[in-house]
Amino acid sequence: MILDPLSPNIENHTQDEIIEFWEKTESIANIPKENLDESHVNSSLVAYLKFATDSYKVFINTDRDLYRMSLILLESSLFEFKKEFCLSKLQSLLNIDLLEMNMKFIIVYILLCEAKKNVYSLEIMLKFQGFTVFYNTLYTQFAYLSKYGKERTVASKHQYNSNNPSTGASLDSLDRSLTDIDLGIIDEMKQISTVLMDLLFQIMKYCKCVIANLQIVDDFFVYYMMESMRSDTMDDMFNNAEFKLLLALNEQYMMFAKEYDIENKVYKYLINGSVSRCFTELLLLKFNRASDPPLQIMMCKIIYLILTPRGDYSPMNFFYTNDLHVLIDVLIRELQNISEDEEVLRNTLLRVLIPLLKNTQLSKTHYRKDDLNKLLNYLSTLDNICVDSPALHEHQVTVALSRKCLQQIPWLETPSTPSDGGSSVSSNNTSRNSSIVALGTPDNQNILARKGHLYSNRELDVSAESLTKRKAKAPPPPPPPPPSRKCGTPK
Numbered sequence: 001m002i003l004d005p006l007s008p009n010i011e012n013h014t015q016d017e018i019i020e021f022w023e024k025t026e027s028i029a030n031i032p033k034e035n036l037d038e039s040h041v042n043s044s045l046v047a048y049l050k051f052a053t054d055s056y057k058v059f060i061n062t063d064r065d066l067y068r069m070s071l072i073l074l075e076s077s078l079f080e081f082k083k084e085f086c087l088s089k090l091q092s093l094l095n096i097d098l099l100e101m102n103m104k105f106i107i108v109y110i111l112l113c114e115a116k117k118n119v120y121s122l123e124i125m126l127k128f129q130g131f132t133v134f135y136n137t138l139y140t141q142f143a144y145l146s147k148y149g150k151e152r153t154v155a156s157k158h159q160y161n162s163n164n165p166s167t168g169a170s171l172d173s174l175d176r177s178l179t180d181i182d183l184g185i186i187d188e189m190k191q192i193s194t195v196l197m198d199l200l201f202q203i204m205k206y207c208k209c210v211i212a213n214l215q216i217v218d219d220f221f222v223y224y225m226m227e228s229m230r231s232d233t234m235d236d237m238f239n240n241a242e243f244k245l246l247l248a249l250n251e252q253y254m255m256f257a258k259e260y261d262i263e264n265k266v267y268k269y270l271i272n273g274s275v276s277r278c279f280t281e282l283l284l285l286k287f288n289r290a291s292d293p294p295l296q297i298m299m300c301k302i303i304y305l306i307l308t309p310r311g312d313y314s315p316m317n318f319f320y321t322n323d324l325h326v327l328i329d330v331l332i333r334e335l336q337n338i339s340e341d342e343e344v345l346r347n348t349l350l351r352v353l354i355p356l357l358k359n360t361q362l363s364k365t366h367y368r369k370d371d372l373n374k375l376l377n378y379l380s381t382l383d384n385i386c387v388d389s390p391a392l393h394e395h396q397v398t399v400a401l402s403r404k405c406l407q408q409i410p411w412l413e414t415p416s417t418p419s420d421g422g423s424s425v426s427s428n429n430t431s432r433n434s435s436i437v438a439l440g441t442p443d444n445q446n447i448l449a450r451k452g453h454l455y456s457n458r459e460l461d462v463s464a465e466s467l468t469k470r471k472a473k474a475p476p477p478p479p480p481p482p483p484s485r486k487c488g489t490p491k
Contacts, residue, residue, distance in 0.1 A: 231281035
């Protein structure tokens, strides 16, 4: 939920007062058709936003109230007949730096509701520089959160990472040092940021971005999301929005790397263990539980990057052995359970399996060797995977990738024999519990910062650029095409 139902700001109203409020809300939005010129639409839209903002945390106290307020506007004659004008006006208001915080939240929530209600509206938003407006607004929130919310985040992470129960008081003591107003502002910024991150995610998921969009994303923006990630919860909306946006950003970098020589900033901080540890832990947790195919594919792409050697970077010791076992367990389960109409997902999972078996400790432990042999041999036969439907290109790709895996991984070429069965049985019976719960142990604390990992400096100097300076910059020219080299992206 975006809004806390236990908020102390909730006011009690009679049923008649509530009915009167919603009737007035509808009357502002539904103007006569003869008054649908831009002047009347503009004044009515601003009046609606002002009324909704003034009523926020007075009559609008729950997610249901927020959604109803948005839907009244989105289904009104005001919006339906002048949708393009309304969207451009909302974005121009959002671009005002000193706009009241509550009005910004109302605006971004309305825009997100429209984006999820009608995907085509995302293209209209992009037409009016939506990506830049959303990015700049979100960047400002991140800059403030990085400065004023940092102590609370550090205390929370310290409490989570420490095995000493006495440190539990650190977060409470810091909370006491922050006033209720400070905490309220931080929560409001996180609310706005959550919605804005979802908007950017929707754009990257459903629209065709341009290289100029990706060029305005700077190091601080990516670093803040990666560094502020938490892995001790899967229910925090702000945290989940950060995670999804990082996945989507990485996917965009991988796609544009085929045409341009552009640095993947997500990858840059991903292989820095001191920055990405919580992100990696959350990635493993979500990969084990994900049920949304597009999100699974995005996670596969970022795992593929981790598992692919580049320059001085080697993925051999990036994951703990138990976590590698979890990845294998998940891949075997998903490859077995995928339906025929989701063959693209199976293709992506198989592309991850090859470097996972080849470039990690699994090349030595041979975990679940017999199960992998059985599964890959089964998928290598076309008739096994398209029994009741004609063979499609995706089915043929599955067969080709399965055979490629059997050919490229030496220890999968033949089933296990008694002579090598000892190690195989041992690895097959290894505990499949993830080591996520044990990451705080002394032996594991610095494994990701070992020699061989790029960007292992723990004292990264990443700071937010001022909004004025950033807005004054001219758009950078497109980067040059990549040099002739192997890209390392899934084909």
